[in-house]
Amino acid sequence: MNKILIVAQKEFRDGIRNRWTGAITIIFILMSLGLAYFGSATAGVLGFSSLESTLVSLASLCVMLIPLIALMLAYNCFVGELEQGTLLLLMTYPLSNAQLLLGKFTGQAAIITLASVLGFGLPAIIICLVSDVDVASVLIAFSQFIVLASLLGWVFIAIAYIISISVSEKSKAAGLALIVWFLFVLVFDLVLMAILVASEGNINQTLVPFLLWVNPTDVFRILVYTIIGAESYSGVLQIAENGADGTLYLFSVMLLWVALPLACSWWIFNKKELSE
């Protein structure tokens, strides 16, 4: 346990020092404030419009950006140490593979979490101070959003570890990370839509919600819509309603999306032999 914290602390400090944490925080702040105050500019209105529309737009943007940020933060994590020779060294240290993996994950997950807390928390406070809103509902909604955004980040850190442990070159890891992002964020929804349209609704209705959970970004989106009760915005995601029985259930799916890639990375890590 202690070893995990030592590794986590180092990863976290690295994140602060190479300005990852600061950069992500600033991106989040700009996104939230921008969408809160200029999100309804197309409708001819400036200023804070509504909590609901702000969070829905924010969710759409986060679905694209958070996976990208998390993958970029983490793809280097193991392959980088492999290239500089420190992974080989650490494997001769009194440190198990699981401890190293969990330590790195804890540290990097903390970076994303801190960035979400600051990057979405500060705008929430600003909105409360500047605009005439129901302070309690804004704070509650944003807190829930922070939890979900962090969770989405954790999922993609864990996925990045599979890549980072499997390959032996940094550039390959970066390429794969981009492909993974592209698949999850852009391709998956398009393919799913295409299948639904092509099958003219003949596809088994109970199956569709499960298809959506194959993609953690969709689970994130459904969760955001569920917590703010924004059924009218959900569009394609309405198909999930039949199966979406409860936030807790979806939340568990998300946690599973963290645990499974981590377990997978661990398995690959244990099988891997560092021959050179």
Added chain:
Amino acid sequence: MNDIAVDLNEVCKYYPNVNALHPLTMSVKSGEVLGLFGHNGAGKSTLMKLILGILKPSTGSVSALGHCPRSNQAHNYRTQFGYLPENVSFYEHLSGREVLHYLAKLKGHNKTQADRLLEEVNLTPAADRAVKTYSKGMRQRLGLAQAFLGAPRLLILDEPTVGLDPVATQDFYLTVDRLKSGGCAVILCSHVLPGVEHHIDRAMILSQGRKLALGPLAELREAANLPIEVSVSGLTRADIEDKLKGLITEPDWLQSSAHGALHNRFNSAAENKLDILRNLATEENLQDLHIKLPSLEDLYRHYLSDFNNAAV
């Protein structure tokens, strides 16, 4: 058997297309320094990684400090390992002190010990600079400092003196001698290390994954029966040949004259050393006499060429 630090029994490692290590049986005792020699691809790194538990032997069994290095509990007693990998560049953006503090914490030691080791390898003046500004020698010293963390009982060093200046090399051997007398088993690995002869108890020569020789240097010398090289100044070739009838076995003879003095250099069998000394020392004209024993490098070449000839 508590004093056996490393024990390999018929250990073999093969990859789909290469045999990295042919069946090898060897052991290293506590308090013993083994020199491991061989050129690139000879199997040195594979052997070290097998002992450290990074690689899994294809067949045979490895035991390090009395345990299988790949068992589930292995990482607990790795506190007693010290390892210097061949190419390690550490965390470039951290300072030397931060790197060593981190590694010390992972090994369960405090910062005071890390700082003392920095002092010991003379890195204190540069300790707070980022590692990316370090020279090759400084990185090497940082690597040695982490290997020495916490009084290891098994020390495996890959090319330990690369990039070190003569003073640092001397300091390094002093540390090795000290750890050795404390009961630490040391494996020094190298192409050929200048000056290593006096610090190793046994040498092992590897080539293409095979053990060519293993034993104390004196024994290897005897077995190889390499000629000694005698340099004589002040005597003519005829004088020397007259004095040393039957003692000069090798035909090679080098003759030169500089500053008005004659220099002769010739080879002879090792067992004639004392006779040569005895016969020449009484010569009045003798100005200088020097006998060079076969060096580690000569031995290394001998065993390698033996092996290559056998292969042909």
